[in-house]
Amino acid sequence: MLEKLLPNVDWINMWEAALETLYMTALATGFTFIIGLALGITLFLTSPRQLWANKLVNWLTGAFVNIFRSIPFIILIILLIPFTKLLLGSIRGPDAALPALIIGAAPFYARMVLIALREIDKGVIEAARSMGAKTSTIIWKVLLPESLPALLSGLTVTAVALVGYTAMAGIIGAGGLGTLAFQDGFQRSREDVTLVATIIILIIVFIIQWVGDSITSKADKR
Amino acid sequence: MIQLQNLSKTFVTGNGKLVAVDDVNITVDTGEIFGIIGYSGAGKSTLIRLLNGLEKPTSGSVTVNGQQISSSSGQALRSARQKVSMIFQHFNLLWSRTVEDNIAFPLEIAGISKSKRTERVKELIELVGLKGKEKAYPSQLSGGQKQRVGIARALANNPEVLLCDEATSALDPETTDAILELLVDINKRLGLTIVLITHEMHVIRKICHRVAVMEAGKVVEMGSVLDIFQKPQQDITKRFVAQINGPEEANQTIAHLVEQYPSGKLVKLVFVGDRTEQPILSRLIKQYQVEVNIVQGNIAQTQNGAYGTLYLQIEGESLAIEKAIQYLHGQDVQTEVISHA
Ligand SMILES: Nc1ncnc2c1ncn2[C@@H]1O[C@H](COP(=O)(O)OP(=O)(O)OP(=O)(O)O)[C@@H](O)[C@H]1O
Numbered sequence: 001m002l003e004k005l006l007p008n009v010d011w012i013n014m015w016e017a018a019l020e021t022l023y024m025t026a027l028a029t030g031f032t033f034i035i036g037l038a039l040g041i042t043l044f045l046t047s048p049r050q051l052w053a054n055k056l057v058n059w060l061t062g063a064f065v066n067i068f069r070s071i072p073f074i075i076l077i078i079l080l081i082p083f084t085k086l087l088l089g090s091i092r093g094p095d096a097a098l099p100a101l102i103i104g105a106a107p108f109y110a111r112m113v114l115i116a117l118r119e120i121d122k123g124v125i126e127a128a129r130s131m132g133a134k135t136s137t138i139i140w141k142v143l144l145p146e147s148l149p150a151l152l153s154g155l156t157v158t159a160v161a162l163v164g165y166t167a168m169a170g171i172i173g174a175g176g177l178g179t180l181a182f183q184d185g186f187q188r189s190r191e192d193v194t195l196v197a198t199i200i201i202l203i204i205v206f207i208i209q210w211v212g213d214s215i216t217s218k219a220d221k222r
Numbered sequence: 223m224i225q226l227q228n229l230s231k232t233f234v235t236g237n238g239k240l241v242a243v244d245d246v247n248i249t250v251d252t253g254e255i256f257g258i259i260g261y262s263g264a265g266k267s268t269l270i271r272l273l274n275g276l277e278k279p280t281s282g283s284v285t286v287n288g289q290q291i292s293s294s295s296g297q298a299l300r301s302a303r304q305k306v307s308m309i310f311q312h313f314n315l316l317w318s319r320t321v322e323d324n325i326a327f328p329l330e331i332a333g334i335s336k337s338k339r340t341e342r343v344k345e346l347i348e349l350v351g352l353k354g355k356e357k358a359y360p361s362q363l364s365g366g367q368k369q370r371v372g373i374a375r376a377l378a379n380n381p382e383v384l385l386c387d388e389a390t391s392a393l394d395p396e397t398t399d400a401i402l403e404l405l406v407d408i409n410k411r412l413g414l415t416i417v418l419i420t421h422e423m424h425v426i427r428k429i430c431h432r433v434a435v436m437e438a439g440k441v442v443e444m445g446s447v448l449d450i451f452q453k454p455q456q457d458i459t460k461r462f463v464a465q466i467n468g469p470e471e472a473n474q475t476i477a478h479l480v481e482q483y484p485s486g487k488l489v490k491l492v493f494v495g496d497r498t499e500q501p502i503l504s505r506l507i508k509q510y511q512v513e514v515n516i517v518q519g520n521i522a523q524t525q526n527g528a529y530g531t532l533y534l535q536i537e538g539e540s541l542a543i544e545k546a547i548q549y550l551h552g553q554d555v556q557t558e559v560i561s562h563a
Pocket residue numbers: 233234235240241242260261262263264265266267268269421
């Protein structure tokens with residue numbers, strides 16, 4: 001039955017491609033979280049009247065974030081080919097997609113981190129300072145926990161975007177469902193392959209969204 | 223406990239310089255509840271933030287318990303802050319933490335071990351009357367309960383000074399009274415020095431020993447609460463006092479009283495401090511053949527005793543009235559006869 005409807009779908013290939021997509025998304029999300037958080041916190045703390053108020057650092061970080069956030073992802077991949085080659089020795093396969101994925105998504109997430117941190121009541125930070133808290137204590141025990149729901153929902157949005165990025169990276173041969181849909185499906189006119197790959201991508205996105213939403217609402221004690 | 227010397231703070235803003243605190247000199251004694259009152263923008267918050275180094279003075283100095291806060295920084299300042307804690311108008315609790323974890327926060331900052339924290343948090347919950355709420359999140363508490371958490375949190379590291387920035391301004395009158403009573407209780411029990419800022423005179427009346435009145439960054443009047451209530455000097459102080467006493471009795475209203483109580487004699491008594499506790503009125507009635515009507519009265523309790531005014535109509539034989547008034551003059555109560563019927 002399934003064979004007749006989808007004659008060209010090789011389920012083993014499809015499964016492997018799905019795993020590659022999940023692998024790229026998971027790893028890129030992890031790195032994006034860490035790098036984006038660091039960038040976002042730096043942006044926040046160096047902004048005027050904050051604990052590390054510093055015009056130069058704030059401007060540099062802001063410029064970096066804004067530039068990389070503005071470059072269309074497909075162009076970023078191409079621009080980063082030499083860098084990736086230098087770093088990994090190859091531009092093919094899931095690992096080769098990671099630098100572009102992370103550099104594309106981290107500034108995007110940093111922006112969301114900044115917005116989340118700005119939402120924190122200034123009074124709470126002031127209260128922590130009035131108790132004699134160090135800046136590191138304020139970061140770990142005030143900024144992060146107090147903005148956790150927003151950080152998590154931002155991460156969900158970022159992870160969903162990353163699934164889309166992995167599909168685009170597929171066009172240059174990163175592997176995963178994108179490559180499968182493009183090379184096996186589109187270039188060979190096997191519409192059924194493209195369709196199944198798309199459905200699996202949608203399922204992945206829905207699962208990420210659902211998991212992200214439920215963790216976010218659990219973290220929100222307001 | 224606290225010395226402020228020639229303390230000034232100027233903010234440089236987009237449209238020029240703003241002197242938020244202007245040459246302030248205040249000394250607060252150990253165990254005292256010191257109030258600072260002023261209208262919005264007078265510089266009260268800036269002043270109180272100078273006391274724990276959240277703000278650095280432009281000139282002058284802040285000394286708390288022998289340590290010069292204004293010139294401290296880094297670890298020395300952070301340690302000092304553990305002994306000069308603060309409560310806020312909007313409570314400023316961490317919503318991500320339960321009541322007990324909020325109270326434990328300053329203990330974590332001070333590096334207290336887990337088991338000692340648990341013990342101390344239990345004591346504090348008891349002290350501020352929050353038993354049963356340990357596991358609640360701030361969003362599940364009323365304003366009064368949130369401020370109790372704020373107070374418990376502020377007391378966690380056994381501070382010497384408690385700074386209160388409009389601590390009751392977001393609360394309804396009854397909750398305000400309950401929180402103020404808690405502060406007095408803490409002041410008496412722990413001997414804590416309290417500096418409290420407010421724009422409400424009844425807060426000053428209810429719990430402060432001394433008060434400074436601030437206007438445009440300057441302290442324009444300072445003294446014991448009783449003195450300020452009795453003899454306000456500056457216009458702004460008079461306006462604050464009128465918040466409680468109502469506007470100063472104009473001649474018209476007194477004339478009105480005279481009209482309403484034409485017989486006998488109308489007498490105004492001014493009580494200060496402990497004298498209100500003496501049974502002056504009952505003796506007056508028992509010992510003299512006079513009828514006494516209370517026409518109008520206003521007696522308020524302050525931390526230094528009661529003060530207030532009382533208007534009496536005294537009726538009877540003119541000789542008896544004469545003697546009664548003489549008795550009042552002899553009682554060290556400021557007595558003024560305002561009508562001769
Ligand atoms: N960080 C700052 N930068 C510039 N101006 C400031 C700053 N903080 C306070 N000011 C200004 O200093 C003045 C005094 O402010 P402050 O907050 O001390 O007043 P306040 O008496 O506490 O008033 P309120 O009753 O409204 O809280 C105000 O004009 C305010 O705009």
